Amino acid sequence: MGMKPIAAWVLALSLVSASPVTAQQAPASAAETDPVKLGWMQGTPPPEKQIRFSDGSFLHFPKNRWSFAHYRELFPTARIGRGKGPVVPLPRALRADLATLSFTPDGETKPRNWVETFDATYGDAIVVLHRGKIVFERYNGVMNADQPHIGFSLTKSFYGTLTEMMIAEGAIDEAKTVAQYLPELAQSGFGDAAVRQLLDMTTSLDYNEDAADADAQMAKFMLASGGYPRPKDYAGPANTFELLKTVKKVAPHGERFDYQSVDTEVLGFIIARVSGKPAEKVLEERIWARLGAENDANITLDEAGASRSTGGMSATARDLARFGEMIRRGGRWGGQQIVPAPVIAKIRQGGNKQDFARAIWDYNTRRGWSYKSQWWHTHNANGAFMGIGMYGQAIYIDPKAEMVIVRFNSGPVGSTVGMDHITMPMFQALADRLGGGR
Amino acid sequence: MGMKPIAAWVLALSLVSASPVTAQQAPASAAETDPVKLGWMQGTPPPEKQIRFSDGSFLHFPKNRWSFAHYRELFPTARIGRGKGPVVPLPRALRADLATLSFTPDGETKPRNWVETFDATYGDAIVVLHRGKIVFERYNGVMNADQPHIGFSLTKSFYGTLTEMMIAEGAIDEAKTVAQYLPELAQSGFGDAAVRQLLDMTTSLDYNEDAADADAQMAKFMLASGGYPRPKDYAGPANTFELLKTVKKVAPHGERFDYQSVDTEVLGFIIARVSGKPAEKVLEERIWARLGAENDANITLDEAGASRSTGGMSATARDLARFGEMIRRGGRWGGQQIVPAPVIAKIRQGGNKQDFARAIWDYNTRRGWSYKSQWWHTHNANGAFMGIGMYGQAIYIDPKAEMVIVRFNSGPVGSTVGMDHITMPMFQALADRLGGGR
Numbered sequence: 101m102g103m104k105p106i107a108a109w110v111l112a113l114s115l116v117s118a119s120p121v122t123a124q125q126a127p128a129s130a131a132e133t134d135p136v137k138l139g140w141m142q143g144t145p146p147p148e149k150q151i152r153f154s155d156g157s158f159l160h161f162p163k164n165r166w167s168f169a170h171y172r173e174l175f176p177t178a179r180i181g182r183g184k185g186p187v188v189p190l191p192r193a194l195r196a197d198l199a200t201l202s203f204t205p206d207g208e209t210k211p212r213n214w215v216e217t218f219d220a221t222y223g224d225a226i227v228v229l230h231r232g233k234i235v236f237e238r239y240n241g242v243m244n245a246d247q248p249h250i251g252f253s254l255t256k257s258f259y260g261t262l263t264e265m266m267i268a269e270g271a272i273d274e275a276k277t278v279a280q281y282l283p284e285l286a287q288s289g290f291g292d293a294a295v296r297q298l299l300d301m302t303t304s305l306d307y308n309e310d311a312a313d314a315d316a317q318m319a320k321f322m323l324a325s326g327g328y329p330r331p332k333d334y335a336g337p338a339n340t341f342e343l344l345k346t347v348k349k350v351a352p353h354g355e356r357f358d359y360q361s362v363d364t365e366v367l368g369f370i371i372a373r374v375s376g377k378p379a380e381k382v383l384e385e386r387i388w389a390r391l392g393a394e395n396d397a398n399i400t401l402d403e404a405g406a407s408r409s410t411g412g413m414s415a416t417a418r419d420l421a422r423f424g425e426m427i428r429r430g431g432r433w434g435g436q437q438i439v440p441a442p443v444i445a446k447i448r449q450g451g452n453k454q455d456f457a458r459a460i461w462d463y464n465t466r467r468g469w470s471y472k473s474q475w476w477h478t479h480n481a482n483g484a485f486m487g488i489g490m491y492g493q494a495i496y497i498d499p500k501a502e503m504v505i506v507r508f509n510s511g512p513v514g515s516t517v518g519m520d521h522i523t524m525p526m527f528q529a530l531a532d533r534l535g536g537g538r
Numbered sequence: 539m540g541m542k543p544i545a546a547w548v549l550a551l552s553l554v555s556a557s558p559v560t561a562q563q564a565p566a567s568a569a570e571t572d573p574v575k576l577g578w579m580q581g582t583p584p585p586e587k588q589i590r591f592s593d594g595s596f597l598h599f600p601k602n603r604w605s606f607a608h609y610r611e612l613f614p615t616a617r618i619g620r621g622k623g624p625v626v627p628l629p630r631a632l633r634a635d636l637a638t639l640s641f642t643p644d645g646e647t648k649p650r651n652w653v654e655t656f657d658a659t660y661g662d663a664i665v666v667l668h669r670g671k672i673v674f675e676r677y678n679g680v681m682n683a684d685q686p687h688i689g690f691s692l693t694k695s696f697y698g699t700l701t702e703m704m705i706a707e708g709a710i711d712e713a714k715t716v717a718q719y720l721p722e723l724a725q726s727g728f729g730d731a732a733v734r735q736l737l738d739m740t741t742s743l744d745y746n747e748d749a750a751d752a753d754a755q756m757a758k759f760m761l762a763s764g765g766y767p768r769p770k771d772y773a774g775p776a777n778t779f780e781l782l783k784t785v786k787k788v789a790p791h792g793e794r795f796d797y798q799s800v801d802t803e804v805l806g807f808i809i810a811r812v813s814g815k816p817a818e819k820v821l822e823e824r825i826w827a828r829l830g831a832e833n834d835a836n837i838t839l840d841e842a843g844a845s846r847s848t849g850g851m852s853a854t855a856r857d858l859a860r861f862g863e864m865i866r867r868g869g870r871w872g873g874q875q876i877v878p879a880p881v882i883a884k885i886r887q888g889g890n891k892q893d894f895a896r897a898i899w900d901y902n903t904r905r906g907w908s909y910k911s912q913w914w915h916t917h918n919a920n921g922a923f924m925g926i927g928m929y930g931q932a933i934y935i936d937p938k939a940e941m942v943i944v945r946f947n948s949g950p951v952g953s954t955v956g957m958d959h960i961t962m963p964m965f966q967a968l969a970d971r972l973g974g975g976r
Contacts, residue, residue: 141843144807144811144817144844145807147722170843172617173614173615173616173839176611177610177611179610340583372582394622401611403591403592404584405582405583406582
């Protein structure tokens with residue numbers, strides 16, 4: 101099979117794109133696509149309106165408004181267990197004044213109510229913490245406080261943080277190359293990439309995340325890793341690791357930021373190789389099971405049983421908020437130092453702005469930002485930094501406002517860049533209100 | 539595709555059979571096939587010795603010694619949550635004298651140590667409760683106290699018990715027919731089968747569980763329900779419910795016992811239809827989340843999201859022991875009446891021995907037994923009854939000895955009938971020892 105047919109087939113699935121989507125016509129509204137009202141997967145068996153993995157329908161908008169909350173029911177997954185300790189409570193101190201807060205999206209002139217905007221932009225769940233207390237919480241459609249939602253690339257921030265912990269302990273050397281940890285990848289484009297370059301995504305690979313590209317490397321990755329259903333005549337790599345072996349280098353590493361999910365897959369394999377355990381098990385032991393989470397998380401697996409470090413993790417909004425709050429507090433949470441304070445301090449320094457400004461993609465909504473340790477750094481006045489996952493998933497940490505926001509979304513647009521003009525001023529308005537005290 | 543090719547393909551996968559397997563040569567021993575020692579799925583990615591769903595290798599002995607403890611990592615699953623309540627403890631009162639207990643298998647003359655026999659017959663896990671306390675517990679290979687293991691048809695006993703609860707409440711009428719609850723199946727062989735006949739497996743359908751049969755109905759069921767990987771040119775039913783529509787009747791229902799897993803699938807759909815919820819969600823709410831379980835259970839799903847009521851549930855040995863102990867105590871457990879006492883009393887009456895004796899299969903190791911409400915009744919002197927799952931999974935409840943045994947197995951032989959000559963005298967020896975008091 102040539103590359104064009106794969107790309108065409110994948111595009112036919114309305115795949116995600118890292119580039120802004122220009123809709124041919126306005127997509128159906130959030131209200132029109134509420135998955136409960138639409139009746140997806142209702143009845144057993146659903147007499148109609150079924151959503152399946154095998155036909156790719158789980159990726160289609162508006163079906164993704166159901167499937168993003170049901171990844172475990174569509175994919176093989178590994179448990180990321182909450183452990184057996186007590187839940188670390190998130191006290192509630194709801195702020196009624198937030199419901200009427202308005203903000204003005206970039207490029208617009210009139211203020212909008214932020215809750216209505218959250219709903220209208222296909223928001224599935226949002227939890228806002230201020231000083232560790234829940235000041236706002238909302239669930240739409242099929243979501244509720246105990247329902248895990250796919251986080252997509254929020255997963256990266258977990259693995260990035262975990263890698264930094266292992267670097268701090270000396271278990272991983274950030275200056276060492278991929279070939280030193282994973283000799284099987286020595287001949288690939290990753291061979292001479294340093295761990296640090298993977299963490300900060302400054303590798304230069306013949307890989308991109310643009311589904312509109314005829315080469316469709318992202319599609320090839322997703323087919324290899326089991327993220328998309330395979331055509332019957334699929335003859336590509338059998339799993340993620342086999343795909344990684346085929347990725348080529350196009351320029352010296354370390355010269356500029358280039359967002360490439362495969363970097364995080366390699367990090368996951370390095371964590372596993374160094375620890376002698378599956379990466380998600382290390383994540384469970386070192387972070388998730390120590391958060392006092394209310395629920396297990398889970399992560400999708402490829403055909404060889406490897407977890408999708410780049411984007412396979414599902415969890416509840418509250419539990420991601422616990423993670424974000426732990427990070428905000430310098431790694432200390434529930435009476436334990438979960439991530440060493442120097443590790444958090446290192447992450448919070450942010451990355452190299454020049455590398456970021458040289459990115460292949462023009463992140464015109466993210467000028468002045470940087471990327472470090474699998475976190476996006478806004479370098480705004482509040483020092484906010486984020487995990488970002490496609491379709492609008494977010495963990496937003498605002499140190500100055502003492503605020504953490506977790507947002508889950510589903511909708512017609514995979515690109516988060518295309519949502520920045522709404523997301524960033526919305527989050528800033530919340531920070532301004534909360535940071536101002538009352 | 540004709541039937542023969544499917545059957546041949548399935549047989550090539552060394553599929554399970556309900557009929558006793560005559561080994562061409564002695565299979566590798568339990569010690570030789572310890573999945574940890576064999577190194578299955580070690581390393582990330584496993585450089586060799588991978589076990590996959592897509593090539594059917596997960597079903598091959600000895601790979602099943604790993605995969606039976608990792609079904610969630612091979613299949614899409616639904617969570618059957620433990621809820622948020624406290625764990626109901628299983629106090630430990632280990633009996634050192636049990637380690638030296640011997641028994642004589644049927645057809646043998648010399649006594650064997652039962653623990654050595656458990657190990658040698660590919661035992662993965664065993665928990666023995668006496669008066670609700672753990673008197674013996676053992677894990678082999680990749681198993682441990684927190685690792686769920688596929689229960690196969692132990693799942694049936696959960697759904698049978700749940701159906702009886704709903705009958706007791708009047709939510710389901712055991713005299714009503716399948717067509718009355720599921721009109722879509724009116725034209726199938728199930729149409730005029732009563733719920734009672736499903737529960738007791740006295741339907742007469744053109745279906746059997748013998749993979750050696752050229753028609754291979756069981757294989758067709760497993761392909762439709764997603765239990766086995768599909769050949770590329772698969773053109774059969776897309777999911778379990780579509781398969782059920784194709785099952786024909788061969789004789790009047792209600793005249794004899796015929797163990798047919800599809801009956802339990804229909805029960806699951808009736809539970810779902812009546813309750814308006816997925817069957818596994820009802821199971822969670824009514825039973826699992828009330829047991830004070832230590833861990834969630836999970837259940838495999840078909841392409842339409844329906845849970846495999848007939849055999850998809852994985853759980854830990856201790857949590858199944860809690861379920862068995864709840865049943866033994868007449869439905870009361872952890873300070874709650876989880877299953878009404880009259881429901882337990884009804885199940886414990888056992889089924890019609892004449893119906894059982896007329897079974898198509900000659901259950902020569904189970905003479906005098908009956909089958910009721912998805913439980914096997916030995917009608918022995920102790921009134922023991924069991925859930926039984928292929929490859930040797932067992933929940934054994936001995937009221938007189940005040941004993942519950944949960945055993946998980948993997949190995950070369952799918953048939954549990956072929957293991958009865960060991961299983962039954964082994965369990966009886968434990969009952970004799972414990973029932974004697976001390």
